[in-house]
Amino acid sequence: MQTLLPLFTTSLVSSSAILVAIGWRLILKNKREQHKRVMLTAAGLALAFFILYSLRTVVIGNVKFGGPDYLLVPYLIFLWTHIILSTTSAVFGxxxxxxxxxxxxxxxxxIGRITSVMWLITAFTGLAVYILLYVLFPGDVGTIFDAILH
Ligand code: HEM
Incomplete structure (x- = not known):
């Protein structure tokens, strides 16, 4: 559960980003109805991610960076960039x-062009955070404040 749930939520975001790219291509081909359906599905996946992530934060907690000290500050800068970008993308969405x-x-x-580009970058940086936190340098579970401030 500890690693399966983050894997699942990260794949929700990746799938959502892939759908945004597909939805963009569709509207460029003037396929309006398909664009609408694909973009709404992408938004639904993003919402599902947000709900599961919030629940996990409250019920289980968040994982702290367990890597070497010299990587902590670069990691936190990267994490904060990802957090700011993802929050901004949600508002733009x-x-x-x-x-x-x-x-x-x-x-x-x-606005949709900006939203789409931001969402693609958010998904990519989210995948990078997942790899850093759950594959390369897993640490202890703490509160969300432990995880983002250390
Ligand atoms: C968050 C979800 C959505 C995103 C990120 C999004 C993104 C975009 C983007 C990037 C474009 C411009 C493509 C380009 O010219 O480069 C566009 C156009 C368009 N979108 Fe969406 N879209 C979303 C949801 C929707 C929905 C739900 C509808 C229908 C109700 C819709 C209808 C359209 C239409 C009709 C256009 C063409 C506008 C025109 O020809 O001037 N989109 N969208």
Whole structure:
């Protein structure tokens, strides 16, 4: 459970990012209905990730970086970059969806491009955090504050 759940949640994010890339390609080919369905599925996977991640934070806790001391500061800078990027992408994602449902497609197109790029980078950095934390340098379980501040 300790390592399976993070693997599962990380794969939710990776799948969501793959769907965003597919959804982008679809709209470039003017396939509007398919774009809508694929992007809504991507948003659903991101939401599922968020719910599971929040539950895990409350019920189990978060893992601290267990690597060597000299890597701690670079790791924390990387982690914070990922946290800020993912939070910003979530806000942009909501705005992108609202604009789509209000049929303000001019703005949706502009913001949607930024959202998509940010989400792709978030998923990639998330995968990197997973590998650093669960594959290369696993540490003890603590609160979320232990995990992000040390
Ligand atoms: C978070 C989810 C979504 C993201 C990230 C997203 C992203 C994008 C992007 C990047 C574009 C512009 C493509 C380009 O020109 O490079 C676009 C266009 C478009 N999207 Fe979405 N989209 C999402 C959800 C939706 C939904 C739910 C709908 C339908 C209700 C929708 C309808 C459209 C339409 C109609 C266009 C074309 C706009 C135009 O031709 O000016 N999108 N979207």
């Amino acid at each position: 909501i705005v992108t969806l609202v604009l789509a449902f209000r049929e303000r497609f001019e703005r949706h197109r502009k």
